[in-house]
Amino acid sequence: MNWISNYVRPKIQALVQKSDVPENLWVPCGNCGKMVFHRDLERNAQVCPHCEHHMKLDVISRLESLFDDGKYKTINMPEVEADPLKFKDKKKYPERLKDARSKTKRDDVIVAGLGKIGGRKAVVAAFDFKFMGGSMGMAVGEAIVKAAETAVVQNAAFIVVPASGGARMQEGILSLMQMSRTTIGVDMVKEAGLPYIVILTDPTTGGVSASFAMLGDIQIAEPGSLVCFAGARVIEETIREKLPEGFQRAEYLLDHGMVDMVVHRKDIPSTIGKILDHLMN
Amino acid sequence: MRLFLDFEKPIAELESRIEDLRRLDGNKTDNGLNISEEVSRLQKKADKLLKETYKKLSPWQKVQVARHPDRPHFEDIEKYLLEDFMPLAGDRGFAEDHAIVGGLAKFRGTSVMVISHEKGRETEERLKHNFGMARPEGYRKAQRLMDMADRFKLPVLSFVDTPGAYPGVGAEQRGQAEAIARSIEKCLSIKVPFISTIVGEGGSGGAIALAASNVVLMLEHSVYSVISPEGCASILWRSSDYAKQAAEALKMTSEDLLELKVIDEIITEPVGGAHRDKAKTLQDLGNVIEKSLKSLVNYDGQQLKSHRREKFLKMGRDFN
Numbered sequence: 228m229n230w231i232s233n234y235v236r237p238k239i240q241a242l243v244q245k246s247d248v249p250e251n252l253w254v255p256c257g258n259c260g261k262m263v264f265h266r267d268l269e270r271n272a273q274v275c276p277h278c279e280h281h282m283k284l285d286v287i288s289r290l291e292s293l294f295d296d297g298k299y300k301t302i303n304m305p306e307v308e309a310d311p312l313k314f315k316d317k318k319k320y321p322e323r324l325k326d327a328r329s330k331t332k333r334d335d336v337i338v339a340g341l342g343k344i345g346g347r348k349a350v351v352a353a354f355d356f357k358f359m360g361g362s363m364g365m366a367v368g369e370a371i372v373k374a375a376e377t378a379v380v381q382n383a384a385f386i387v388v389p390a391s392g393g394a395r396m397q398e399g400i401l402s403l404m405q406m407s408r409t410t411i412g413v414d415m416v417k418e419a420g421l422p423y424i425v426i427l428t429d430p431t432t433g434g435v436s437a438s439f440a441m442l443g444d445i446q447i448a449e450p451g452s453l454v455c456f457a458g459a460r461v462i463e464e465t466i467r468e469k470l471p472e473g474f475q476r477a478e479y480l481l482d483h484g485m486v487d488m489v490v491h492r493k494d495i496p497s498t499i500g501k502i503l504d505h506l507m508n
Numbered sequence: 509m510r511l512f513l514d515f516e517k518p519i520a521e522l523e524s525r526i527e528d529l530r531r532l533d534g535n536k537t538d539n540g541l542n543i544s545e546e547v548s549r550l551q552k553k554a555d556k557l558l559k560e561t562y563k564k565l566s567p568w569q570k571v572q573v574a575r576h577p578d579r580p581h582f583e584d585i586e587k588y589l590l591e592d593f594m595p596l597a598g599d600r601g602f603a604e605d606h607a608i609v610g611g612l613a614k615f616r617g618t619s620v621m622v623i624s625h626e627k628g629r630e631t632e633e634r635l636k637h638n639f640g641m642a643r644p645e646g647y648r649k650a651q652r653l654m655d656m657a658d659r660f661k662l663p664v665l666s667f668v669d670t671p672g673a674y675p676g677v678g679a680e681q682r683g684q685a686e687a688i689a690r691s692i693e694k695c696l697s698i699k700v701p702f703i704s705t706i707v708g709e710g711g712s713g714g715a716i717a718l719a720a721s722n723v724v725l726m727l728e729h730s731v732y733s734v735i736s737p738e739g740c741a742s743i744l745w746r747s748s749d750y751a752k753q754a755a756e757a758l759k760m761t762s763e764d765l766l767e768l769k770v771i772d773e774i775i776t777e778p779v780g781g782a783h784r785d786k787a788k789t790l791q792d793l794g795n796v797i798e799k800s801l802k803s804l805v806n807y808d809g810q811q812l813k814s815h816r817r818e819k820f821l822k823m824g825r826d827f828n
């Protein structure tokens with residue numbers, strides 16, 4: 228293993244990204260509207276100190292926040308066919324990919340790492356929503372399969388943190404096939420007798436929610452996150468039904484029996500630690 | 509009365525002229541033209557036009573054919589492919605979902621479990637079957653039936669024809685995403701032969717929920733896609749007017765999917781589409797299903813499951 232590329236690089240990337248933010252930046256909270264100093268947000272894992280609204284957490288901070296001492300080894304992801312359909316809408320798909328890659332400095336949506344949580348081995352695969360809305364194409368499918376295989380080989384728990392608008396339309400039928408391919412991945416973990424835990428974050432929808440993201444042994448959701456199959460707009464347009472309050476939010480899912488618990492971001496690592504203590508004894 | 513699609517208008521005109529002439533019942537017309545000669549001349553012209561039109565259907569035209577109201581539905585599958593179909597109802601939790609029909613039947617002498625979408629034909633029927641858009645209960649019933657097939661070692665035959673899973677408040681409330689996810693998981697875990705056929709529309713998650721199988725077949729003019737062309741157009745082109753372009757870009761036809769190695773075989777349709785000769789289409793489909801079942805006869809349960817896994821894991825890895 229190359230220690231420099233596997234371990235240090237993500238940290239450096241995170242530092243570079245953080246220093247891109249101007250010193251005096253204040254961010255308005257999407258929920259209460261109050262201005263929050265960005266350093267306070269960083270310290271608070273992007274949770275508003277006034278109203279506890281959970282803003283989006285970047286994928287590297289996510290991995291660091293989950294693993295003991297923020298330490299993990301990045302799992303290298305397999306390369307995939309870039310544009311299997313030669314897809315073009317208003318823009319060519321390779322151009323969209325190029326834009327997303329230069330914006331995020333990442334090859335695709337998922338970053339996965341191997342480390343310890345509460346002293347127990349775990350693989351975490353987390354989504355970068357900024358990369359084409361966290362959409363699932365070949366790369367996401369292969370990343371879930373690879374991360375799951377790593378968990379099996381390492382005898383580690385498997386934890387996925389989705390944040391995704393659903394399938395990546397530009398990969399057409401192959402994006403749909405990732406629903407079955409990712410399911411195979413998580414079933415390999417289950418068959419190995421290892422825990423599979425999902426941390427649902429805002430938003431988790433479409434083909435992602437309708438496959439591996441709903442198949443966890445334990446389903447945790449962050450407060451307020453939108454988790455659904457069909458989006459509110461689609462439902463309203465299709466059937467003109469009025470949507471209930473809090474519809475498709477984490478707390479609504481808890482009430483309707485779809486998740487085990489809604490957990491504040493700061494308590495998620497210790498919660499997972501406790502779960503693994505029970506399930507991996 | 510035959511229903512014609514928009515792009516079939518020239519054919520429809522010829523065929524209605526033929527009908528008119530036939531009604532004159534063999535009499536000579538005023539100008540002395542022999543009617544039966546004229547009928548056969550027009551018939552030849554119509555046949556040729558139909559053949560030419562269907563030889564080069566565009567993806568968008570195929571979408572129209574796949575959605576044709578007279579497309580073979582489950583009632584036709586039952587009539588031409590199955591004997592003694594015994595429907596089994598309900599998910600045991602909430603309701604019976606008529607968008608997915610399932611039950612026990614004989615297929616060419618063998619007992620099988622059948623799971624199929626049903627869109628319904630007349631207005632009342634369509635409402636009952638919810639236009640083939642299943643709610644969570646439909647996918648949960650499918651899981652129950654797959655479990656039963658697994659327990660009694662019955663091959664599973666699934667038939668897919670859906671615009672997609674139903675997007676409604678109740679469906680979301682009762683866990684549409686989870687129901688689809690578990691159905692896919694069940695498809696991949698059963699230890700019996702599993703053959704699925706895309707008969708009409710293979711709409712997204714609602715389709716793969718019944719089609720993560722050992723052998724995936726498609727009728728020639730059916731379509732299978734991650735999103736409807738209209739939905740794709742309204743997101744990527746910001747207007748559903750671009751559905752035609754989206755249908756092309758999505759590569760949703762059987763030929764495209766065979767090339768992408770997502771499906772295993774195409775069942776050729778009669779000239780003019782499956783609805784013009786359902787008996788023939790479904791006999792041909794039956795032959796391919798029978799052949800596919802035979803190809804799996806030497807696999808034991810574990811091997812059938814592994815076969816399915818390997819098939820899906822390989823997808824997209826071998827383009828070069």
Ligand SMILES: [Zn+2]
Binds near residue numbers: 276277
């Ligand atoms: Zn706030």
